[in-house]
Amino acid sequence: MIVVKIGGSVICKDPSKAVADLANYAGEAVAIHGGGCAVNDLMKALGLQPKFLTHPGGVVSRYTDYETLRAFVMAMSWINKTVVASLAARGIPAVGLTGADGAVVKAKRKEKVVVVDERGRQRVVDGGYSGKIVDVDAKALLPPPLKVLAPIALSERGELLNVDGDQIAFEVASRLGAKLVILSDVDGLIVGGRVVERLDPDEAERLAKSEEVRGGMKRKLLAAAEAARMGVETIIYNGLADSPIGRALAGAGTHITPS
Template sequence: MIVVKIGGSVVCKDPTKTIQNLPKYADRAVVVHGGGCMVNDLMRRLGLEPKYLTHPGGLVSRYTDWETLKTFVMAMNWINKQIVASLHALGVPALGLTGADLGVVKAKRKEKVLIVDERGRQRVVDGGYVGRITQIDADKLLPPPLKLLAPIAVSEKGELLNVDGDQLAFDVAKAVKAQKLLLLSDVEGLYIGGKVVPHLTAPEAEKLVQSEEVRGGMKRKLLMAAEAAKTGIEVIIASGLSDSPIDTALNGAGTHITP
């Protein structure tokens, strides 16, 4: 089993090569996708401005109020069905889901979150409609058919919640007992000193999180990759824009994080 995360940067630039490579793995893969840039585009068309929160440690997340949530769900469902339609054209009877469908992904709403404000001070703010994943129904995600999962969960109270796409991919990989997790983005891997680092152990990945060369979403990816590697899952950070990106990553391209 493998889990393939199609990052938002791939979704918004050109997911064609990744989609064309998926039929080969339809019987042993689960796919998770992002699409934050498309959410932002739709929000601005609706007269809304995306907002972000900076957390202690430098991690950044989307602030999801009620209006943002509605836009998020609309955009993610559009992306989901577009990919499903593309797979259908390739002869793959894929099933597109949000975590709310069949209760596949359950989460608890983060009612309060700790942030760092523009003055550098830590304070607690309302968490909006963002969830912390609590349960994944692996049996409903296993192929056949190939499942394509959007990063939306459901709470015990029946609330739709925005969940982090990378975190969802990691949790799905653990739940389905995947051997490998591919994080496909618009970069060739983790760059240090201008070069892609081909291999890291979990402790090395944790240490690199402190490096000034590792910024933004890559910090989160490395932390999660180290955690996943400790459970026996090999994590590969690679480009989803190259030819046959899944084949290429499994054959050694990108940055491989192992126990």
């Protein structure tokens, strides 16, 4: 089994190569997608301003109030069905889901979160409609048919929650004992102008906490380090390249491997 996470940067730039290659692994894959840029575009069209929070350690996340949640669910559902339609055009009868369907992904709403403000001070703010994953019914995602999952979870109160797509991917991979391929818009973790080909969990965690790594890569490396300690290999590669999944499995990109 492999778990494939198609990042938002790929979804919004050109998902065609990633989706075409995903079709080649329909019998052995679970797919999760992002799409934050599409959420931003929809919010702006609706007259809403996207907001982001910086957490201690430098990880950045979307602030999800109720209006943002509505836009998030709309945008992610659109992406989900366009990916399913693209697979159908290639003869693959995929099923598109959110984590709320069948309660596949359960999460606990973050009541409060710690952030770093513009002056560099830590403070506690309302968590909005973002969630921390507490359970994933990974077996419900097994093929056939190929499942395509949007990063929306269900709370114990029946609320829809914004959850991190990378984290869902790591949770599914760990539960299935699968290899995880994360498709971004870069060739892997790049340090000093070069792709870092292989990391163990400690090295990945150290780099994630350093100034050498910024943005969403910090979160990816931290989660990959945790997954590697549980026996899951993670590969970060460029989803805009030809046959990105096949290339990643053949050795391209950055591989975070169990010790």
